C-alpha cells in the first residue's frame with residue numbers, strides 16, 4: 001500500500017486543525033484550536049491534567065466526532081469517507097492502552113496487526129525494536145508496567161505509520177528505555193514520519209521536540225520552538241558568576257550600577273547567581289568581562305521548558321479549565 005501522507009515538509013501539512021471545538025456539556029475540552037503540523041516534525045503537546053490533549057488526539061484520529069471545525073490529515077478530512085484508508089497509516093498509543101493479560105507479547109502484536117490490516121511478519125521485528133524480543137512468548141500478566149508500555153508503543157508502530165500519536169508514551173519507562181524510545185523516534189523522523197507526543201515530563205521533551213504547543217482549558221496558549229516560547233515569554237536567563245568571596249561585593253556593586261532592577265542577584269557558594277532579563281544579557285557580560293581575572297568562571301543558562309510552561313499561566317486545576 002502506498003502512503004497517502006507526505007514524508008516531508010510541503011504545501012500539504014501532515015495535520016491541519018482549523019477552528020476545532022469539542023464540548024462535553026459545560027466542559028470545553030477543546031475550544032477553537034488551530035494548528036498545523038508539517039510532515040516529519042516531532043511535535044509536543046503539553047498542558048495540565050484536563051487541558052484537552054487526549055481529546056485533541058482523538059479528534060485528529062477520527063475516534064471522537066468533531067463538535068465544530070475541520071481536521072485534515074494529509075489533506076483529507078477526518079470526516080471524509082476516505083479517512084478509513086488514511087487511518088491505517090496512523091499509529092496511536094493511547095494514554096491507557098488496553099491489553100489482554102492471557103495473551104503473550106507476540107500474540108498481542110498479531111492481534112493488533114490483524115485489526116490494522118498490517119503484515120503479520122512485522123510483529124517479531126517490532127517486538128525487537130522496542131526491546132521485548134526476549135519476552136515475546138511470555139503472557140502479559142507477567143509483564144512489568146514499563147514492558148506493557150513498550151508493547152503499547154510496538155502496536156502503534158505496526159503498519160509503518162506515517163503519523164504517530166503518542167499519548168504519554170514514556171509513562172513507567174526507566175531512563176534507558178526513555179532514551180531507546182526517543183532514538184526510535186529519531187529514526188522514524190529521518191524517514192519522514194510525523195510524531196505528535198504528549199508528556200508531563202517537560203525536561204524530557206525540551207531537547208527532543210521540534211516545536212510544541214502549550215494547551216490550557218482546551219485552547220492553545222502558546223506555540224513554537226522551545227527557544228521561541230522562551231523569547232515570547234521573555235523568560236529570564238540565569239547567569240552564574242564564579243568569584244572569590246572578597247570579589248562578590250565588588251561584582252554586586254558593579255551590577256547595581258547597571259541600573260536594571262530586573263536583575264535579581266543571589267549569593268551562591270561559587271559567587272553569584274543572576275536572574276537576568278534577556279535584553280540585559282550583553283550589559284552583564286560586558287560587566288563580567290570588566291572583572292578580568294577576578295572572574296574565575298561564568299556560565300549562562302536558558303530557562304527550562306518547565307519555567308516557560310508556568311510562565312504561560314496555567315489554571316490551578318481542572319476545575320479552572322472546565323465549564324464556562
Ligand SMILES: Nc1ncnc2c1ncn2[C@@H]1O[C@H](COP(=O)(O)OP(=O)(O)OP(=O)(O)O)[C@@H](O)[C@H]1O
Nearest residue numbers: 024027029047048049050051052053054055056322
Ligand atoms: N468522553 C468524555 N465525556 C465527558 N468529558 C470528557 C470526556 N473526555 C474528556 N472529557 C473532559 O474533557 C477535558 C479534557 O480532557 P482530556 O482527557 O482531553 O485532557 P488531557 O489534557 O489529556 O488530560 P491528562 O493530562 O489528565 O491526560 C476534561 O475536563 C475531561 O474531563
